């Protein structure tokens with residue numbers, strides 16, 4: 211997995227709560243059997259005026275000029291500032307794949323849906339959680355200066371705002387470690403192969419009905 | 424010493440090891456696989472040169488992309504077809520049991536797991552699908568995972584997890600006539616909000632839950648994810664055990680007795696402590712209808728579309744206004760004035776036999792209204808379909824003007840051709856009313872099967888209790 215430690219980039223404000231995974235990447239694009247190529251369809255039904263289909267050349271499609279990622283400074287955005295409960299809905303990992311493919315490396319919001327939050331870490335995206343009041347303040351700051359940048363430092367657990375203020379954030383130690391090191395989780399788990407086998411052996415005796423071939 | 428909650432019992436039974444960083448390695452008893460979220464996991468496995476850890480713990484089915492009309496011609500959409508064929512090939516390569524598109528046992532993954540007895544009490548059950556929570560109704564720890572975790576579970580039979588906090592939602596008292604499990608869960612989500620359960624494992628308890636059959640319990644657990652929780656569960660009782668007996672994958676003979684003895688312990692101890700307790704009065708629940716684009720935007724059928732200007736919270740006000748615009752609704756409109764274009768009875772929330780019976784009961788001897796362009800029933804599985812046909816329910820639906828389809832996810836999310844056209848309004852028994860969920864620009868109202876059937880006949884929402 212791609213590691214993440216520091217990142218500086220343009221912040222796009224997407225001021226809305228409860229943004230769901232159907233909005234992040236609509237269902238028709240889930241038919242792909244690949245992990246990449248979803249960036250052009252990120253927020254597809256908000257970004258374009260027509261209905262997108264998989265495999266289409268998106269450069270020819272009519273854009274919605276009101277959507278934040280279609281506005282000049284934000285086309286290069288790599289940080290997304292957004293409202294609470296971002297990523298609610300399905301478990302589709304296509305949502306972080308699409309964000310990543312577009313170029314988003316960091317999210318900042320008051321809260322995220324569980325499965326989505328977890329999926330971000332597995333794909334080199336850092337979802338930063340900041341208090342609601344702080345996020346509201348950041349919205350004002352970012353909107354006052356379109357195209358401004360922020361910096362995020364995962365090892366130090368800080369966000370540096372456009373005005374230079376440094377804000378601390380919390381993150382679980384294990385998730386931070388995995389992301390900073392870009393570790394292969396399956397490889398790590400397989401180091402415990404013996405423990406898994408021992409567990410299975412014990413369960414086979416205790417609960418044999420779970421092991422009927 | 425205080426006792427354990429059901430979640431804690433299930434958790435403790437599955438810890439392979441506790442890691443130094445506060446996470447645990449949890450053993451997975453059953454992984455269900457479908458075509459949408461698995462191709463990249465199998466590809467990852469292949470690229471790393473790994474094999475599935477325990478092939479027999481996996482069961483696969485195609486459900487999201489399959490057509491619900493005549494299947495003899497295969498799948499017309501080439502992109503959908505490739506995804507389904509990819510699953511077929513992966514299952515063949517690794518020897519995983521799969522119910523293919525034309526298998527009579529095919530159906531929605533969360534319907535077939537319990538139906539086959541492939542998901543059992545006390546198990547850890549995962550699937551690359553958020554509604555895996557449905558299966559917690561069996562007294563299991565069942566939760567949705569992303570594709571990276573699908574690959575992890577395939578390769579190691581474990582997942583790295585952090586223990587959740589526990590929440591008890593206790594629904595006590597008698598449900599009114601015409602009020603169903605769907606109304607209970609919509610009411611709960613309307614009460615605690617779509618993020619109310621975030622970070623928690625929910626256990627549903629109380630007399631109203633105990634009095635539900637297994638299928639109603641599945642409806643409740645299904646929508647735990649809409650309440651923000653990854654898993655919802657219900658303690659094992661006689662209802663659970665009777666439901667499982669004689670199912671194809673369930674244990675038999677001596678193993679059955681041994682299993683039942685263990686399953687009887689799968690409930691929260693009387694003195695167990697939950698991190699949070701929510702109490703709901705069953706008698707106060709009315710048939711529910713969602714009005715907006717989030718499952719928490721729900722009101723009783725005799726209520727009105729809310730007025731955003733009356734909302735104190737600024738974020739909520741903006742969200743309400745946006746939802747009303749998308750749904751093309753005026754504040755204060757009585758819900759029963761909302762006219763419909765389509766009606767969908769189906770999905771992993773409400774497409775089991777008892778759901779179809781409830782809808783058929785309302786439709787008997789009636790016809791859908793002229794303004795309903797399409798009303799369809801999509802059974803949750805091929806076996807549910809067959810059972811319904813044996814009972815003559817298909818006739819009731821067809822006589823009423825409903826289309827009677829093959830099993831699958833269908834218009835719950837419209838990955839197949841079953842979709843709403845822009846601007847169309849649908850009464851749906853599914854679980855999500857997000858923008859564009861059933862088709863771009865489509866408008867979804869979530870209801871119970873009986874309420875959907877009554878709305879089909881009236882052409883607008885009606886209180887099924889006066890019907």
Ligand code: SF4
Pocket residue numbers: 486487531532533552554770771772831832835836853854
């Ligand atoms: S029926 Fe709908 S919610 Fe259930 S698994 Fe299928 S798409 Fe998902």
